[in-house]
Amino acid sequence: MSDYYAAVFGAGISGLSMANQLHQRGKKVLLIDPFRADPEAPGPPAAMVNPSAGRKGNLVWESEKCLNEFRSNIDKLSEQSGRSDLFNATGVLRPAITEELAENFKKSLDEQPWPEGWVEWLEPNEIEEINPGIAENYGGYFIKPGLTVFVDNYLNTFRKVLTDGGVTFSGLKTTYEFHESDFLLTDEEGNTATAEHVIVCAGADTPGFDDWAELGIQRVKGQVAIFETDKELPWKHGLSALGYILRRKPNEVIVGSTYEHHFEDVDITDEAYNRLFGKLEKILPEISKSVKKTGQLAGVRGTAPNHLPVLGRHRNNPQLCIFSAMGSKGLIYSEYMASILADHLVSGSEIPDELDTERIYRRLRKKGKI
Known part of the structure; x- marks a missing residue:
């Protein structure tokens, strides 16, 4: 045996x-x-549990079963460990920063099998209310069961x-x-x-x-940047737009991620930082004017x-x-x-x-x- x-x-x-x-x-x-x-x-300092994928906003494979299973487990871990710093159950906001994205997102809400109570469409003024300082947008949707997970x-x-x-x-x-x-x-x-x-x-x-x-699993490099803001952020949800922006502390945001299919090492790069800061600048233009970089990390994920x-x-x-x-x-x-x-x-x-x-x-x- x-x-x-x-x-x-x-x-x-x-x-x-x-x-x-x-x-x-x-x-x-x-x-x-x-x-x-x-x-x-x-x-990784943080990542998003978001059942919506890509520019089309389509639901991921068996999204309800996957999200429910993960949420059940992380709730159990929090209870067993007595730790309250594993995740925030504060939802995910997907603002449409172009008209094309707005059309895609509305189509997703009409055609995808969203579970009842999961998602709500918001008009531009409603998005600005819950996320002050966000860029000009064409509306978007809020995914209520979305999570921000502090992965480390x-x-x-x-x-x-x-x-x-x-x-x-x-x-x-x-x-x-x-x-x-x-x-x-x-x-x-x-x-x-x-x-x-x-x-x-x-x-x-x-x-x-x-x-x-022989399976041909591909290696994709991703980098994230961490910024300190000059004042406490008035929102806690995750942002899914041109990647993601997550709030770990009241005055800290994490911006990710790059998708680098051709790379020689797993070092951080200035080029990636510039791209990440560009995401922050485009999505949260006012906040980006007064942030200080406090960290940058690189890692590799596998894809099929x-x-x-x-x-x-x-x-x-x-x-x-x-x-x-x-x-x-x-x-x-x-x-x-x-x-x-x-x-x-x-x-x-x-x-x-x-x-x-x-x-x-x-x-x-x-x-x-x-």
């Missing part, structure tokens, strides 16, 4: 959710991540709650090798253990795992060809699995997607075709690449 039901590689958004869902199903889990060995590991606090708290609850965590570099019926895990100090499954939840680092390199996460089994070994390519919607997708893979492994339920690894393998076979 294996020491663990699953070894989960990666303790970021997807890895923690995967460990959580398996643990809820009574499975013994080893969570591995050498980059998050510190109990207060650094991470969230990840560190999530990991602590899981390990306090019985999930084993290792901050040591570890390799895996399949032997007959399970995986042999060997860490950098020579300690060994076995696991029935290995699940790679490594995000943008997934291409570094040879078994998954159809912009949906990839989850499922390896074509050559059904005990080797993946949950990756979360893109810019990682938070809202995380818990529900992890529950789909957990149910598949534990109960044999089907993975939706648009998420399954097989969708990529089919394309690779058609092209003669595997």
Whole structure:
């Protein structure tokens, strides 16, 4: 019998959710991540849970199930940890700063299956009332269940709650090798253990795992800038326009994110800062005149060809699995997607075709690449 039901590689958004869902199903889990060995590991300062995507404003995949699952989990984490600094449930405002966007957003409200009570259309004067100082706009909509999540606090708290609850965590570099019926895990100090499954939840680092390199998961660099304002901001909601603007402290805003598909390193750049400041200047012109830059961060996210996460089994070994390519919607997708893979492994339920690894393998076979 294996020491663990699953070894989960990666303790970021997807890895923690995967460990959580398996643990809820009574499975013994080893969570591995050498980059998050510190109990207060650094991470992104804030991100938005927004069920609306892109310039069209369309709902993300299974938006209601995804958002409800995430909200349930973060509420539970707040209660279990006693922390009130994991998120703000203050909604998301999507102002239409062009007539085209206004038309897109209205079409979304008419044609998309928005759950009852989720969204409200606002006229320009109403937007200016709830968000003083916002740029000239053509109306927009307010998404009531939208969240601002303080990601560093969230990840560190999530990991602590899981390990306090019985999930084993290792901050040591570890390799895996399949032997007959399970995986042999060997860490950098020579300690060994076995696991029935290995699940790679490594995000943008997934291409570094040879078994998954052929999936073609793309790495996209993103940068954010942090600004201090000269006075307290009169609003708390998230802003989704030309990216996002989030309020972490009463006089602090975080502006994100760039989407850089071609990059040589993960360093911050002046070019990205200028673009980010340009977003702030365009959306909140008055505020931008009196801000002071206090920080800039860069990171890399993984994306798949159809912009949906990839989850499922390896074509050559059904005990080797993946949950990756979360893109810019990682938070809202995380818990529900992890529950789909957990149910598949534990109960044999089907993975939706648009998420399954097989969708990529089919394309690779058609092209003669595997």
